[in-house]
Amino acid sequence: MRQKQVIGILTWREGQRFSEPDYLRRLVKAGWKLGAEVYLFSHQDVNTKERKIKGFTPKAGGGWESKWFPWPEVVIDRYRRRVPQYMRLRHSGLFDFANSPFSKKWRVTKLLAEDQRVSRWVPETHVYKKGKVMAMLRRHPLLYIKPGNGTGGRSILKVAAVGKQYQLQGRDKQYGKHNIRVENAVAVENWVKRWVTKQRISDGNFLVQQGLDLALIPNRVADVRLLIQKNEEGVWDVTGCAVRMGTSGSATSNLHGGGKAISFPQFMVKRFGEESAPRIQRECHTMAHQIAQTLEEKFGRMMEFGLDIGVDVSGRAWLIEVNPKPGREVFRQMGDRKTYELAIERPIQFALQLAKAGSGKQEKQRKEVV
Ligand SMILES: Nc1ncnc2c1ncn2[C@@H]1O[C@H](COP(=O)(O)OP(=O)(O)O)[C@@H](O)[C@H]1O
Ligand SMILES: [Mg+2]
Structure with missing residues (x-):
């Protein structure tokens, strides 16, 4: 009988607390259904010497069960915090990942804005620096100022021209609402300067982006x-x-x-x-x-x-x-249950396909040749 393919899912955990436990539970189960050995693990669960992993799987009726698993053939990276232990593991070359490491929002936006195949879909975007807001206000009646590394809607500021004045609207780090009106572009520039200083997230640039009028329904985005x-x-x-x-x-x-x-x-x-x-x-x-x-x-x-x-x-x-x-x-x-289920199956299907093709060996060979 052919052996089961072994898929690992790399994620953050503290004790038995996982980020996105609901999704990950479904992901592992989808893998089982497709006949694979699937488990979750975090950076602290890897025994490099013995090439084994203390993995976690969902228990029937809730909670998690943990035991030693064989080394995964393919790893799905679902780790969403850029902690050093994760970064080290990610770049260690120990695993064959289904998905490559990705850059921060401002780098990706810049890259896409400069690529002719896709630039027409990217709103004009600049990394924030002094004077940028006023320059952009001369070109666009609406701007979005947002952190260059993603925050789930926090620290995002919308600036809209209203006659000769400007309306500023947004939510700060603590989801506190701000909604004020200022007299002119100089005042906007100053307000934004204070905003990016106050909201500054340790490793983040801010972006100044052309705003899109997304009010497809009155008063809603x-x-x-x-x-x-x-x-x-x-x-x-x-x-x-x-x-x-x-x-x-x-x-x-x-x-x-x-x-x-x-x-x-x-x-x-x-x-x-x-x-x-x-x-x-x-x-x-x-x-x-x-x-x-x-x-x-x-x-x-x-x-x-x-x-x-x-x-x-x-x-x-x-x-x-x-x-x-x-x-x-x-x-x-x-x-939409059907789409939801397909959205969960697909990562596993893809990882399985990679494992079956022995993708790790191929990737390594390719890298050595280059
Ligand atoms: N340039 C823009 N024009 C209009 N709305 C925007 C713009 N940028 C962001 N938004 C609004 O803010 C939301 C969050 O912005 P996004 O860049 O996706 O950051 P996050 O990482 O916080 O999700 C978007 O889903 C959209 O509703
Ligand atoms: Mg978003």
Whole structure:
């Protein structure tokens, strides 16, 4: 009988506390269903000398069970904190990862803005420095100032021209709401200077970005969450697409901020009509494929991306953000079970396919040749 493929999932844990326990529980179970040996592990669980790992699996009825497992043939990296122990392990060459390490938001945005294949979807973006805000206000009536490393909607500031004045709106680190009006661009520049100093996150630049008018519903922000993944043949495919709607009066649509998820086609038909909706959908899919391909060329093998896409009031699609370790809860929230289940199966299918092809050996050979 052929042996089971062994897939490890690298994640943060403290005691029996995992980040995203619900998703990871489902991921392991999806792997079992597909006939693989799957377990979770964190940086502290690796015994390099004996080449074995103290892995974790879900117990029936809740909780986790831990035991020694054989070395994984392929590892899915789901670690979302950049702690040194993780970084060391990630770059140690000990594992064959299904997904390559990725860069921070501002680097990725810069890279995409400079690539002709995809630049048309990227709003004008600069790393924050003195004078940038005023310069950008001369070019755009709406700006977003946001941390260059992602924060789930925190520390993001929206600046909108209102007549000769400017409205500033955002949430700080503690989710505290700010909403003020200032007289002129100089005042905006000064306010933003204080904001980036106060909000500064240890390793982060801030970005000054052309703002998109996403008020597809009055007084609300709506944007699109698209999940593109490698399918069981290793080919990029859009798994699903949803619309996220922010709470009334909020500058962002993030679900943590209390937004909700709704069906993409239904929403687009209602807002832009039967004729335009399929065009917008095609545009989002084309964007996703081009971006996945471009990023994979730059960063090495990837497995999935979550794209935050803004469809502005004129129906034009823009890239807001690329998430290399995306959530998939939007599909569940929207009640689309089938897409949700597929979104969980696909990473495992891809890892399995790599394991069967002995991808580790191939990757190493390729690196030695280069
Ligand atoms: N340039 C922009 N124009 C309009 N809305 C934006 C822009 N940038 C961000 N947003 C809003 O803020 C949200 C969060 O921004 P994002 O860049 O995705 O950061 P995070 O890492 O916090 O998710 C987006 O989902 C969108 O609703
Ligand atoms: Mg985002």
